[in-house]
Every structure is written in structure tokens, then in C-alpha cells.
Amino acid sequence: MRTVKHFAQLALSLAATALLGGFLTAVLVRVSPGFGVDEHALDPARDAAALRAIQAARPEQGDFLAYSVRHTAAMFRGDFGISRNWNRPVAGLLRERWPVTAQLMAAGLLGGWALALVFALPGLVYPARIWNALAGGLSGLLLCVPSAALALLLFVCAGPVRAVVALAVFPRVFEYLRNVLTHAAAQPHVMAARARGIGPARIILRHIVPVAAPQVLALAGVSVSMAFGAAVAVEVVCDFPGIGQLAWKAALARDLPLLVTLTMLVTMATQMANAVAGTLASRRSEAGA
Amino acid sequence: MRVSGRQQSEGRSQKSEVRSRQSASLLSSGSCLLSSFSLRRLALIFLALLFLAALFSERFAGASYAHQFRDFPGAHISWRFPLGTDALGRDRLARLLSATRISLLLAPAAAVFSTALATLIGGLAGYRGGLPDRIVTRGIDLMLSLPWIFLLIAVRALLPLNVSPAASVAVTFALLGALGWAASARVIRAGVRDMRDSDFLLQARACGCHGYRLLLRQLAPNLKPVLLAQFWTSIPLFILSEANLGLLGLGVSDPLPSWGNLLRELETDLTFNPGIVACLVLMLAVLGCFRVLLPPKSAPLD
Numbered sequence: 297m298r299t300v301k302h303f304a305q306l307a308l309s310l311a312a313t314a315l316l317g318g319f320l321t322a323v324l325v326r327v328s329p330g331f332g333v334d335e336h337a338l339d340p341a342r343d344a345a346a347l348r349a350i351q352a353a354r355p356e357q358g359d360f361l362a363y364s365v366r367h368t369a370a371m372f373r374g375d376f377g378i379s380r381n382w383n384r385p386v387a388g389l390l391r392e393r394w395p396v397t398a399q400l401m402a403a404g405l406l407g408g409w410a411l412a413l414v415f416a417l418p419g420l421v422y423p424a425r426i427w428n429a430l431a432g433g434l435s436g437l438l439l440c441v442p443s444a445a446l447a448l449l450l451f452v453c454a455g456p457v458r459a460v461v462a463l464a465v466f467p468r469v470f471e472y473l474r475n476v477l478t479h480a481a482a483q484p485h486v487m488a489a490r491a492r493g494i495g496p497a498r499i500i501l502r503h504i505v506p507v508a509a510p511q512v513l514a515l516a517g518v519s520v521s522m523a524f525g526a527a528v529a530v531e532v533v534c535d536f537p538g539i540g541q542l543a544w545k546a547a548l549a550r551d552l553p554l555l556v557t558l559t560m561l562v563t564m565a566t567q568m569a570n571a572v573a574g575t576l577a578s579r580r581s582e583a584g585a
Numbered sequence: 586m587r588v589s590g591r592q593q594s595e596g597r598s599q600k601s602e603v604r605s606r607q608s609a610s611l612l613s614s615g616s617c618l619l620s621s622f623s624l625r626r627l628a629l630i631f632l633a634l635l636f637l638a639a640l641f642s643e644r645f646a647g648a649s650y651a652h653q654f655r656d657f658p659g660a661h662i663s664w665r666f667p668l669g670t671d672a673l674g675r676d677r678l679a680r681l682l683s684a685t686r687i688s689l690l691l692a693p694a695a696a697v698f699s700t701a702l703a704t705l706i707g708g709l710a711g712y713r714g715g716l717p718d719r720i721v722t723r724g725i726d727l728m729l730s731l732p733w734i735f736l737l738i739a740v741r742a743l744l745p746l747n748v749s750p751a752a753s754v755a756v757t758f759a760l761l762g763a764l765g766w767a768a769s770a771r772v773i774r775a776g777v778r779d780m781r782d783s784d785f786l787l788q789a790r791a792c793g794c795h796g797y798r799l800l801l802r803q804l805a806p807n808l809k810p811v812l813l814a815q816f817w818t819s820i821p822l823f824i825l826s827e828a829n830l831g832l833l834g835l836g837v838s839d840p841l842p843s844w845g846n847l848l849r850e851l852e853t854d855l856t857f858n859p860g861i862v863a864c865l866v867l868m869l870a871v872l873g874c875f876r877v878l879l880p881p882k883s884a885p886l887d
Binding site: 312313316320437439440443449521522524526543547559566567570 | 732746848
């Protein structure tokens with residue numbers, strides 16, 4: 297019963313945040329300069345009836361509140377509207393492009409986390425100063441490079457551009473992961489385990505990871521948002537046909553239906569990742585207690 | 586007492602081991618001193634010198650950032666042009682220093698704005714609790730659930746794009762300040778909530794201290810370390826964000842230089858050009874200095 301209530305609250309909170317995000321984006325697009333300007337309407341050859349027809353073809357220019365309600369209701373039915381910029385259904389555009397972004401993000405998340413673990417874990421068992429300095433230096437260096445610049449550099453050097461997401465996720469995850477694991481490794485029970493001569497792998501898996509798991513899971517949720525941010529820069533710079541590039545073009549073209557849908561979907565996706573990670577983390581800490 | 590050769594050699598090796606340990610500990614303590622004190626001082630000196638050079642960029646570089654040397658478009662590194670010129674014949678050093686001036690002046694200004702906004706929003710939510718707190722928390726959740734770069738691109742693209750270069754600088758950094766409050770507000774809200782029921786505030790209330798006096802005389806001074814930490818962390822974030830926006834063509838517009846639009850030259854010049862890479866190196870150095878100057882981080886659980 298408690299679980300059902302928890303998930304109901306979570307779903308409600310997710311929907312409310314996504315709706316709020318979508319509505320605010322719609323308001324922002326609506327008041328932005330240049331919104332509603334149709335190049336066809338500027339053609340002096342068109343008569344009044346044609347201009348009225350052009351106006352009628354853009355429902356978002358009429359009663360804005362009514363349009364928002366209609367659009368939201370249609371979204372629940374799976375109809376995301378027609379993109380003004382691409383002159384195609386938004387759902388089709390999303391269906392076409394999401395695999396590119398999903399692949400980029402999945403590879404980036406896996407690579408970033410693998411790098412962070414490779415650099416963070418050995419330092420716990422064998423506190424080698426050089427290794428820690430190397431890891432800290434690399435993560436510090438990568439934190440100081442904008443992801444778009446990194447993508448451009450790798451693109452110019454014909455390097456692995458897809459690695460940018462991993463290189464952007466790694467330093468942000470590593471800094472936090474190292475702090476959490478170091479804190480867990482300094483707990484008295486870990487010291488006692490070391491004193492009893494238990495092997496390093498067993499200490500990490502049995503004694504450090506369970507203590508750090510709730511926070512690491514929460515970090516995993518946040519890292520989805522980091523990966524999407526880096527993917528946007530990579531897709532725009534390297535002209536990858538993904539969701540990030542679509543969002544950039546929609547924003548530049550003030551494409552209301554597309555931008556509202558994208559904002560709501562991105563908000564939902566990141567919130568869901570955070571919620572799943574949060575639920576797992578709370579389960580884990582309850583089990584630990 | 587006679588000492589055998591083996592004992593002598595063992596004694597010598599023990600002494601040498603002790604000496605090496607002593608020298609290692611001296612070295613490590615020296616490096617610690619260097620890392621904790623001198624490194625911060627070095628970072629401060631570097632930033633101060635760079636700021637001075639950027640402030641007097643025209644005198645230092647000998648040309649304005651917009652001046653075109655029409656006879657030298659795309660010139661390589663030389664005594665006259667230490668970083669070469671771009672495709673329009675503008676001195677890269679002058680442009681780099683002007684871009685540095687913009688970043689070093691306006692990123693802290695945006696950080697002040699964002700921290701002030703975060704203090705207002707987070708402080709109000711933490712102090713009042715109840716419905717205002719719930720509304721603010723929902724707003725913070727919404728802001729933080731959108732990836733930062735996506736939020737920046739979406740909002741920046743919806744603002745006027747065909748504005749004057751000076752207005753584009755103002756819009757870019759004002760936007761960073763206006764959107765970058767959420768993470769700081771969450772930290773400040775937590776700090777205020779912790780302090781709201783603390784002993785010293787209870788005592789102050791019992792002594793008749795209420796309202797603005799309580800906020801300004803009791804709460805604000807105790808929040809100062811949190812606010813300063815948020816301010817310092819925001820500066821490198823805003824510098825990086827401006828560079829990202831500039832690279833995506835939504836930042837400061839030409840002819841005004843910024844680190845973002847200087848890095849865009851990488852798109853056109855596909856060969857390795859030290860003049861273009863210098864911008865990236867300087868940016869790394871400045872952000873590295875800010876990392877050194879940041880308040881030392883504690884473990885997240887502390």
C-alpha cells in the first residue's frame with residue numbers, strides 16, 4: 297500500500313513538473329520576438345482571404361490558454377502536433393532521432409562511469425599519491441574544457457567525437473564518487489575488515505559499496521542529465537541528427553509545438569531517472585538500516 | 586665490542602632508509618605547503634596579472650580588438666602579431682585579452698546576481714517553510730531537471746538574436762545569472778532551514794529581535810560562508826557556459842570577442858594553429874586558477 301502511494305505521488309510529481317516546464321516554455325516562446333511571423337504572410341501577392349487562411353493554420357496564435365490545454369490533451373493521446381520548422385509531425389521527428397541521442401548517451405554514460413570507477417577504486421585500496429594526483433589532474437583538466445570545444449577539437453583532429461559525452465561525464469562523476477567512496481572507506485567497520493586481513497576486492501564489494509550505494513545511485517540519476525547536456529553540444533557541433541540538434545534548431549526557429557514537447561519529454565526523462573535512482577537509493581538505505 | 590661487516594652494512598642501510606624517509610617527508614610536507622598556500626597565492630597572482638593585462642588590452646597588444654590589418658589576413662605568429670591574425674586581419678592577442686576582460690568582469694557580476702537571486706528565493710523558502718517552501722522546491726526541481734545547456738540554448742534562442750554586440754554581452758551574462766540560481770538556492774535553503782531552529786536564533790528571538798533585523802544581523806552573517814562558496818563556484822560555471830553558448834553561435838556577437846566565439850575559429854581553421862589554441866590554453870589556466878581558489882571541498886556526507 298505504501299509502495300503504491302509512493303509511486304502515485306512520484307507519478308503525480310513527475311507529471312506536474314513536466315506540465316509546468318512545458319507551459320513555461322510555451323509562454324516564453326509566445327512572448328519571444330519574431331514568434332508568429334510567417335514568411336508566406338509577408339508576400340504582397342496574397343489577398344486577405346489567403347492571409348486569414350495562413351492565420352487559421354497557426355492555432356497557437358489565437359487563444360493561447362485554450363491552445364495550451366488542447367495541445368496538452370492531444371499529447372496524452374500521443375499527438376504531439378506538427379513542427380512548423382520541419383513541416384512534419386513532431387512524433388515522427390522524435391521517433392527518427394531518439395536512437396542517435398540514446399546511443400550517444402548510453403555510450404557516454406558507460407564510458408564516463410567506467411573511467412570514474414577505474415580512477416576512483418584503486419585509490420581506495422592502494423592509496424598511491426601519483427595515481428590520485430593523475431586522476432585528479434585529468435578530471436580537473438576535463439572539467440575546465442567546454443564540451444562543445446572538446447567536440448570541436450576532436451572533430452578537427454578526426455578523433456573519436458562520440459567519446460566527448462564520456463569525457464564530460466567522467467570528471468563530474470569522478471569528483472563526487474571519489475568523495476563518497478573515500479568517506480565510506482574511512483568507516484570503522486572497513487578499517488576492522490582491513491585489520492582482519494580481508495582482501496581488497498572483498499572489502500570494496502562487501503564493505504564499501506553497500507555504504508556508498510544510496511549516494512552513488514542518486515549520482516547515477518543526475519548523470520543522465522549531464523550526459524544529455526554533453527550530447528546536445530556534440531550533436532550541434534558535429535551535425536549528428538539527434539534530439540539535441542533538434543532542440544537547438546527548434547529554439548532558433550521558435551518552433552512552439554516542437555520545443556514544448558521536447559522540454560516536457562526531457563524534463564520527464566531526467567526526473568524519471570532521478571526518481572528511479574532515488575527510489576533505489578532509499579530502498580538500499582532502508583535495507584542497510 | 587666488535588661489530589661484524591654484515592651488522593655495519595645493515596646499520597648503514599637503516600640510516601640511509603631513515604634519511605630517505607626524512608627527505609621524503611620533508612618533500613611531501615614541502616609539496617603540501619606548496620599545494621595549500623603557494624599554489625593559491627600563485628593562482629591569485631596569475632589572475633591579477635591577467636586581469637591587469639586584459640584591462641589595458643589595447644595598450645598591451647598595441648591594437649584594438651576590432652582593428653583590421655587588411656594587409657595581414659590570417660597572418661602567422663610573428664613579433665608584430667604574437668598570436669597571429671584571424672581571417673579578417675584582426676590581432677588575435679588583442680581579441681584574446683579583450684575576451685578575457687569580458688569573462689573576468691562579467692562572470693563574477695553574473696555570479697553576484699545569481700547568488701543574490703538564490704539567497705532571496707532559497708532564503709525565503711527556508712525561513713518561511715510551508716507552502717512557499719513547497720512552491721520554491723518544485724521550481725528548483727524543475728530548473729534542475731532540465732539539463733543546463735538545454736535550458737540555456739532554449740532560453741537564449743528565444744531572446745532577441747539580432748541585437749548590438751554590447752547588448753548581446755549583457756543578454757548572455759544576465760541570462761546566466763538569471764538561470765543559474767537553482768543549485769545555489771537549494772544549498773542556501775538547506776542552510777537557512779538548519780539555522781532557523783538553531784539556539785542562537787531562538788535566543789535572538791527571545792531577546793526581541795524580529796523581522797529584517799533578525800535576518801540581517803543574525804542570519805546573514807552566519808550564511809556568509811555558504812554564500813561565498815556559491816559565488817566562487819558559479820564563476821567558472823558561467824565562464825564555461827558562455828564559452829559553450831558562444832561555440833554554438835548563441836553567445837556574444839561579432840565584432841566583440843569572447844572565449845566562445847574565439848574558439849569558433851577552430852571550425853574554419855582545420856590545421857593546428859597555436860594562435861587559436863592559445864585561447865583554449867588561457868581558458869584552462871584561468872579555470873584551473875579558479876579551481877585552486879575555490880573553498881576546499883568536504884566530503885558530501887560531512
